[in-house]
Amino acid sequence: xxxxxxxxxxxxxxxxxxxxxxxxxxxxxxxxxxxxxxxxxxxxxxxxxxxxxxxxxxxxxxxxxxxxxxxxxxxxxxxxxxxxxxxxxxxxxxxxxxxxxxxxxxxxxxxxxxxxxxxxxxxxxxxxxxxxxxxxxxxxxxxxxxxxxxxxxxx
Amino acid sequence: xxxxxxxxxxxxxxxxxxxxxxxxxxxxxxxxxxxxxxxxxxxxxxxxxxxxxxxxxxxxxxxxxxxxxxxxxxxxxxxxxxxxxxxxxxxxxxxxxxxxxxxxxxxxxxxxxxxxxxxxxxxxxxxxxxxxxxxxxxxxxxxxxxxxxxxxxxx
Amino acid sequence: xxxxxxxxxxxxxxxxxxxxxxxxxxxxxxxxxxxxxxxxxxxxxxxxxxxxxxxxxxxxxxxxxxxxxxxxxxxxxxxxxxxxxxxxxxxxxxxxxxxxxxxxxxxxxxxxxxxxxx
Amino acid sequence: xxxxxxxxxxxxxxxxxxxxxxxxxxxxxxxxxxxxxxxxxxxxxxxxxxxxxxxxxxxxxxxxxxxxxxxxxxxxxxxxxxxxxxxxxxxxxxxxxxxxxxxxxxxxxxxxxxxxxx
Ligand SMILES: Nc1ncnc2c1ncn2[C@@H]1O[C@H](COP(=O)(O)OP(=O)(O)O)[C@@H](O)[C@H]1O
Ligand SMILES: Nc1ncnc2c1ncn2[C@@H]1O[C@H](COP(=O)(O)OP(=O)(O)O)[C@@H](O)[C@H]1O
Numbered sequence: 001x002x003x004x005x006x007x008x009x010x011x012x013x014x015x016x017x018x019x020x021x022x023x024x025x026x027x028x029x030x031x032x033x034x035x036x037x038x039x040x041x042x043x044x045x046x047x048x049x050x051x052x053x054x055x056x057x058x059x060x061x062x063x064x065x066x067x068x069x070x071x072x073x074x075x076x077x078x079x080x081x082x083x084x085x086x087x088x089x090x091x092x093x094x095x096x097x098x099x100x101x102x103x104x105x106x107x108x109x110x111x112x113x114x115x116x117x118x119x120x121x122x123x124x125x126x127x128x129x130x131x132x133x134x135x136x137x138x139x140x141x142x143x144x145x146x147x148x149x150x151x152x153x154x155x
Numbered sequence: 156x157x158x159x160x161x162x163x164x165x166x167x168x169x170x171x172x173x174x175x176x177x178x179x180x181x182x183x184x185x186x187x188x189x190x191x192x193x194x195x196x197x198x199x200x201x202x203x204x205x206x207x208x209x210x211x212x213x214x215x216x217x218x219x220x221x222x223x224x225x226x227x228x229x230x231x232x233x234x235x236x237x238x239x240x241x242x243x244x245x246x247x248x249x250x251x252x253x254x255x256x257x258x259x260x261x262x263x264x265x266x267x268x269x270x271x272x273x274x275x276x277x278x279x280x281x282x283x284x285x286x287x288x289x290x291x292x293x294x295x296x297x298x299x300x301x302x303x304x305x306x307x308x309x310x
Numbered sequence: 311x312x313x314x315x316x317x318x319x320x321x322x323x324x325x326x327x328x329x330x331x332x333x334x335x336x337x338x339x340x341x342x343x344x345x346x347x348x349x350x351x352x353x354x355x356x357x358x359x360x361x362x363x364x365x366x367x368x369x370x371x372x373x374x375x376x377x378x379x380x381x382x383x384x385x386x387x388x389x390x391x392x393x394x395x396x397x398x399x400x401x402x403x404x405x406x407x408x409x410x411x412x413x414x415x416x417x418x419x420x421x422x423x424x425x426x427x428x
Numbered sequence: 429x430x431x432x433x434x435x436x437x438x439x440x441x442x443x444x445x446x447x448x449x450x451x452x453x454x455x456x457x458x459x460x461x462x463x464x465x466x467x468x469x470x471x472x473x474x475x476x477x478x479x480x481x482x483x484x485x486x487x488x489x490x491x492x493x494x495x496x497x498x499x500x501x502x503x504x505x506x507x508x509x510x511x512x513x514x515x516x517x518x519x520x521x522x523x524x525x526x527x528x529x530x531x532x533x534x535x536x537x538x539x540x541x542x543x544x545x546x
Binding site for chain 1: 329331332333362363364365366368369370372373375376392393396397400401402403405406
Binding site for chain 2: 451480484486490493514519521523524
């Protein structure tokens, strides 16, 4: 896979509820540069908004002193998006514990499910400078499966 | 003036007519983070679109192989925007020669006039890596005049 | 999120407009709390002009549905764009909400309910 | 840029929608060329739904105005939002265009012109 994106955006924002709309506006603008159809564009926007909402709410705990980092890379055959917050991250067990039993009438716990459904690959983890990063990869044109996950792996 | 922006966006795009809309979408989103009123927001968007249009058209000469660089920094009291293209730039004499005599029915030559009218400060010049950069500064709250032009001077 | 409300008999028809995300759905929750405080427990949410919804917005809708159900009221949704509808399906919420094509159908569902209880 | 055209007598009323910038104004220029090739030289541009215009869009409007003038036709503008109007003023173009409050006024300007020439 080629290494240099055709189009690249990098943002740093004060943590606030506005981050959700602003990153969505920017993603929406960038998606116009891709050949994804309208339905796929919309699904991806929702998935990314889930990750940003989580960063703002769970990661940065709505603290206005914290920062939010967002990047979007458009390649010929894929889009890579990453969201970083200044929180501690989470593990799957916590999440299972929180929502495992709540069922369909739970008022939360749907964000990550949407992300998993929409993304071709998701990766979470701490960055070198102690932030929590969620990266999402979405293919724009069908690609051989063995190629998946090479570039997003290496941060 | 404080050095670190509250909100920061940096973009790199393939040179195309779409750059005009995309950078405008992003600026529009970022302006929601400021206290500028709607009229000032709109004027600033027009001014920036002039600079981007010029970069795409005159600087990069509509060449799709060239790149366009855009950054937007929102500080407490000001916004700094820069646009870089991979062309040779221009000087004021050229421009005067081109449009000096055409009058009101000229079909071009209004972009820089809008920029000058709207911006509190504009600066053009070559960057270290040989790109042509136009930087624009706009104050959000009135500021003592002697403070103008310190930060944007130093790239 | 812009919200406009009109009453059709004792049914509050609430037109939503714009984004339904974490920030914006607070307004909607506030409005329905007021309605229920005034004993208005029958509602239709018209989503024609909702152009973005994510799980925070859905969570708010579920929370309102629970409030309404606990008061033996009704909450009906109508006029979802196909891509909005799909988000309901991905999250298995199309099974707990009643979703109508348009406002008329949503309104007539109340008539049927009332006939039944007669 | 979406463009819709309707004819009122021999006057083409052209409703513009969206952005009028370097990219999008090409479509408009194309349409007016076609009109003039068919000898339709009277036009009203309704800018109600134009939410963004910059000097490239203005340049296109001036270029169309010149074409129309050279054919002894008319180009009238109407329904500019205040912030769009301001861009015309900054660039001193409000003096070379005739700008009307709304379509009706723009249309009746033709009636007046025709009365005068009778
Ligand atoms: N960036 C994050 N930082 C910390 N915890 C997170 C983050 N993202 C997700 N989580 C955890 O995962 C849980 C599930 O997230 P999600 O499926 O989006 O549902 P919800 O946000 O409604 O709880 C959250 O409740 C939270 O505990
Ligand atoms: N980024 C740029 N690179 C090269 N030349 C430029 C650039 N920006 C402006 N110019 C020059 O300045 C002139 C005036 O620009 P402007 O006022 O925007 O009017 P217009 O673009 O309609 O010609 C242009 O015609 C061009 O010669």
